[in-house]
Amino acid sequence: MSATRRIRFTLNGQAAAAEIGTHETLVEVLRDRFALFGARESCSQGLCGCCTVLVDGHAVSGCLFLAAAADGVKIQTIEGLASGERLDPVQEAFLECGAFQCGFCTPGFILMTRQLLDENPAPSEDEIRHYLSGNLCRCGAYPEIIEAVKLASHKVKSRTPGGAAP
Amino acid sequence: MxxxxxxxxxxxxxxxxxxxxxxxxxxxxxxxxxxxxxxxxxxxxxxxxxxLRAAGERLARIRIEPNGELRIGAMVRLAALEWAPEVRRDFPVIGHTLRTLANVRVRNVATLGGHLAHADPHSDLPPVLIALGACLVLAGPRGERAVPVEGFATGHYETVCKGDELIVEATIPPLGRRRAAYAKCTTRSADDWPALGIAVAWDDDGAIRSPRIVLGAATERPTRLKAAEALIAGRTLDGALLTRAGEAAAEEADVVADARGSVSYKKQLVKVYVARALRAAGAGPAAP
Missing domain, CATH: 3.30.43.10 (Uridine Diphospho-n-acetylenolpyruvylglucosamine Reductase, domain 2)
Structure with missing residues (x-):
């Protein structure tokens, strides 16, 4: 049996390693070994998006992702999104729009928005709603979230060389 | 766990x-x-x-053969298939279908081979692949064999893939003059399993040739609706034909009730969605 193993990966830009059980999920390992609590297991079925992390730039449900499959990949969590004190434009936009109430779902929404804007810097409202349909906010902050994504899109464009002026 | x-x-x-x-x-x-x-x-x-993460390049690639056939490795992630430029260009119905399959995070991780081998009857791609005449290559201790996606699933979570076999890749013949579309209905959240999915495809020479109408999710396994296919073969689409095709499909479809709808409700959905899928395929451009 090889029911435990050592995995090495890049975590928020830093080299990381952990001894894990083959049956452990990525969100369990991030919380238990690295004290990163931004990704939360909520529905446990990949439906709610609270456990979202980026694996090689792709959003995944950390609760449905075997930690063993993280060996050799780059992982980004909400904790690694800001550059020092400077927030990511998506984080700024969520704050400015008040796009949360309790904040439990917010890391997932922000990371999903980050991937959306990487793929599609100027999404329509329909595209935003469709893309975020796999994330649930039980406080019902959806109208503000949609506004925040639009604002983030504007901020990202204005920060990108050659992008539209703010 | x-x-x-x-x-x-x-x-x-x-x-x-x-x-x-x-x-x-x-x-x-x-x-x-x-x-x-x-x-x-x-x-x-x-x-x-x-x-199977490291089980070879053949399982991981997407490519178009010189004859236009699309080959998709079993370990290709659904999101990679959704975004592949050659798939978007030559098989737009596949990207369109994937855009509404579960949610972004599932598509980023789930693979084509897993999607098919799991054989959940609510899966979106099997009806589309059947409408397009796709085959699967299975590898086992006695070598490889090709099986059509039609007939691959034999029931809930059951397939003809034996316990000592693995799906290697899917092959889809070139679209040519084939028109195709997929229409689905989710009765709860947008990213829920569908209550039904309808894939249609036909060769277009001015009239409908070799049509396929495939119902998924509402039946125990993806099922061709052959009476409706026969009804539209050789004809051209008009409003009356859409209505009759929908009625024929609802009549023959062996739908099952579940949390997403009763039999009579799903029969009504079949009637409406067969017409919608046919109209969508007829409205889109035929491949050159």
Whole structure:
């Protein structure tokens, strides 16, 4: 049996390693070994998006992702999104729009928005709603979230060389 | 979940040797999105999972053959298929279907092979692949064999893939003059399993030739609606034909009730969605 193993990966830009059980999920390992609590297991079925992390730039449900499959990949969590004190434009936009109430779902929404804007810097409202349909906010902050994504899109464009002026 | 042995063979041949067809606690692992749910619920307690993550380049690639045939490796992630430029260009119905399959995070991890091997009857791609005449290449200890996607699933979570076989790739013939569309209905949240999905395709020479109308999700396995196919063959689409095709499809469809709708409700959905899918395929541009 090889029911435990050592995995090495890049975590928020830093080299990381952990001894894990083959049956452990990525969100369990991030919380238990690295004290990163931004990704939360909520529905446990990949439906709610609270456990979202980026694996090689792709959003995944950390609760449905075997930690063993993280060996050799780059992982980004909400904790690694800001550059020092400077927030990511998506984080700024969520704050400015008040796009949360309790904040439990917010890391997932922000990371999903980050991937959306990487793929599609100027999404329509329909595209935003469709893309975020796999994330649930039980406080019902959806109208503000949609506004925040639009604002983030504007901020990202204005920060990108050659992008539209703010 | 309980601990298990996790192996990552470096080739398809090694992977096949690590399977144990007589032990249901030994299973191949692709993206794992479906298997994880079964494991977390305690329904499935594996002894060994054979991860196909490193089992060779053939399982990981998407390519168009010189004759226009599309070959998709079993370990291609659904999101990679959704975004592949050659698929968007030559098989737009596939990207269109994937855009509404589960959610972004599932598509980022789930693979084509896992999607098909799991054989959940609510899956979106099997009806589309059947409408397009796709085949699967299965590898086993006695070599490889090709099986049509039509007939691959035999029931709920049951397929003709034997315990010592693995899906290697899917092959889809060139669209040519074929028109195709997929229409689905979710009755709860947008990213829920569908209550039904309808895939249609036909060769267009001014009239409808070799049509396929395939119903998924509402039936025990993806099913061709052959009476409706016969009704539209050789004809041109108009409002009356759409109505009659929908009625014929609803009449013949052996739908099952579940949490997403009763039989009579789903029969009504079949009637409406067959017409919608036919109209969508007829309105889109035929491939050159």
């Amino acid at each position: 309980t601990p298990f042995d996790l192996v990552e063979p470096p080739s398809l041949g090694e992977a096949l040797k690590l399977l144990e067809p007589d032990d249901s606690a030994v299973r191949p692992l692709a993206g794992g999105t479906a298997l994880m749910l079964l494991m977390k619920s305690g329904f499935f307690r594996p002894k060994r999972l054979v991860s």
